[in-house]
Amino acid sequence: MDNPVASPKRSSAAGGWGALKSCGRHLLGSRAPLSGARAMLKANQPDGFDCPGCAWGDPEHGSSFEFCENGVKAVSWEATDKRTPPSFFARHTVTELRGWTDHALEGEGRLTQPMRYDAGLDRYIAVPWDEAFAEIGATLRGLAHPDQAEFYTSGRASNEAAYLYQLFARLYGTNNFPDCSNMCHEASGIALTQAIGIGKGTVSLEDFEKADAVFVVGQNPGTNHPRMLGDLRRAAQRGARVVVLNPVRERGLERFADPQNTVEMLRGASQPVASHYLQPRLGGDMAAFRGMAKAIFARDDAEIAAGRPSLLDRAFLAKHTDGLAAYRAAVDATGWEAILDQSGLTRDEIEAMAEVYLGADKVIATWAMGVTQHKHSVPTIREIANVLFLRGHVGRPGAGLCPVRGHSNVQGDRTVGINEKPPAALLDALEQEFGFTAPRQHGHNVLAAIRAMCGGSAKAFIGLGGNFARATPDSALVAKALAGCELTVHIATKLNHSHLVPGRIAYILPCLGRTEIDRNSAGKVQIVTVEDSMSMVHGSGGINKPASPHLRSEVGIIAGIAAATVGSDKVDWAALADDHDRIRELIGRTIPGFTGYNTRVRRPRGFLLRNLAAERVFETETGKATFSDDSLPEATEHQQAKRTDDTFVLQTFRSHDQYNTTIYGLDDRYRGVYGERRVLFAHPDDLAAIRDRLGERVNIRGSHDDGVAREAEDFRLVPFDMPRGSLAGYYPELNILVPLSTFGAQSDTPTSKSVLVTLHAR
């Protein structure tokens, strides 16, 4: 095949004019060009709102707004003037709407009024707020036990909303907090807590200006964190090495034209980003880093044998780390054969990575879903940390560990208490402040919540944003579980499929989005706060007129439900909802790091939550940065698939025109796909063989051995530059193939990047 890759304009860079054109289209397509454009100018500015797009940090000296194509889509999608009013629901039954695509449902625009499901009519009907709160409260109070309710959070919720939400659920009596992060960066939080004593990254945006080498692992920033690409590109221009590990050749990581750079735009120029682009097999990153460690140790041994100084940071290792000897033994015990087979890389490639590492004074490693959504994600992230420890790349300028978060406030939500396994100190502080006995028993994460709903032991589902039925694995099963509930409540901006599997009593409660002005009863504008990937906490205030006069803020809705459920003796919910400063005062008194919250958050860039690991204070059991000594997985999915002729490993990733389950459009420009989403990317040789056997379009069948039949129908094969034996396609359409039965060890994260499948004729 002459052109092994899908894109017709493969040589063109990411970003650039294509991005600008796409933005114009999205602003126009949202039918809100003016408010959308005005809103865009205020995104991530000191006096504007936090972009609901991603969690990448904001620059200190960003005088002009940081342009980001996908930020424009996120903002214009919310700032649309299309509406989904009660008359829409009068025209369409829920059964009918279930046949619509995600794109079509959200494309109807913003929800405008609280709606209650009427089973007789099979329609949602408008209902006054107070009635909604009263019935939700009464139903929750009527459950046999508070642990029968699940309180889901999607990571767009503000600190203020999340804090009230966890306070309410704990006063009610449960720690059931399934959270989108359970499907996302859970493994990062766990691995980093074990390794460095805190479940967050250690780098700031400024560190990217100083690094000599950045390893970008399992991440597609061109689509999902476009502003990060600017930082990577500037690093590359300074001469820093950018080493990409990604099975798929992602265009944004190869070349990038900065839409913010006028000269570059006029000249049609673009800059290379990656100095090294390595394409491991799915799930092969632990082996790749283990191989690097082997090469590093070998080089170091040779130096020492030759009487030269060690290449490792011996002072850091001796003073600040624990477990080096056991790690060295584990590395020595790992053979090259397993490393090469699992990683799919050559020894030369791995040694080249080690050379980059050894040649750099300051190294950053970043990662996202390509690393976290496997069975062995926790050991993989520990291995990345191990390698960084060897030359002391934690806790000094220009170096460190950087999990790149997903939702714009997913990190903040966890910081302010969304945690199904709350630390005792948090519960103690809440008990002391509010005078109640907090539940101590650990609650449910996403998988446990699904199991409880399927088994009938959970009977109520409250969703603070998100699209639980589509974001989770085994979509059909989860939809059934939601529909089996006594109560489902969704706090949302737009209609989605989770709303269309109503429980016996079911509500959709429409809220203000982040771009909209939130005024209290005295007319005073309220701000909320969020925390980015670099642990910067800053304010966010909307500028657009609310989509409907009936909308309430998330904080107001949670306060309404809370007052109707647990009463207002211990907490004056109405007063808190009316003045967010009061919520921040409570956060300041109960969550470490937030004293003086109201003052500090009003400074232009907000404030940094102190991260002790970044200062080389490691709050692990031993007080030291801790090496792990795991062996490689016995067999990765690739190795399992190889044992049979026709099994492939499928990863489910995002197109350029989507935000998780929100589908903005049907194009995936950087990968050369237009107007469709039912595509399946494959290596050209695999594709040719499949096509000969089955034709151009195929059905995909799950082949996990758990007794559940799973099939996704009618996908067009698209050739792509990726390893043989791997396939890739879009989430959420393919979630029907992601099994509930496989998940990360320790993290419980669904293995969305290593699904075993076979292909079949249509």
Ligand SMILES: Nc1nc2c(c(=O)[nH]1)N[C@H]1C(S)=C(S)[C@@H](COP(=O)(O)OP(=O)(O)OC[C@H]3O[C@@H](n4cnc5c(=O)[nH]c(N)nc54)[C@H](O)[C@@H]3O)O[C@H]1N2
């Ligand atoms: N525009 C936009 N922005 C977003 C989102 C969005 O949907 N749209 N989602 C937000 C959220 S919640 C999140 S979590 C982030 C997600 O950001 P990403 O993690 O970038 O998201 P994915 O599209 O899942 O991309 C995974 C990348 O990892 C690669 N990969 C897959 N498996 C492996 C593997 O085994 N090893 C390696 N080395 N690479 C692998 C894939 O080829 C792909 O490039 O983005 C956030 N930002």
Ligand SMILES: Nc1nc2c(c(=O)[nH]1)N[C@H]1C(S)=C(S)[C@@H](COP(=O)(O)OP(=O)(O)OC[C@H]3O[C@@H](n4cnc5c(=O)[nH]c(N)nc54)[C@H](O)[C@@H]3O)O[C@H]1N2
């Ligand atoms: N197969 C597969 N599955 C995955 C993943 C994958 O890579 N592959 N990724 C996983 C990841 S990383 C994540 S984070 C999850 C995401 O899971 P979720 O966070 O549950 O899903 P989203 O698609 O982000 O939620 C979209 C909905 O949020 C609502 N919404 C939007 N803005 C607001 C707002 O301001 N307030 C409120 N209250 N609601 C709002 C809208 O109604 C919209 O329909 O999915 C996970 N699922």
Ligand SMILES: [Mo]
């Ligand atoms: Mo995420």
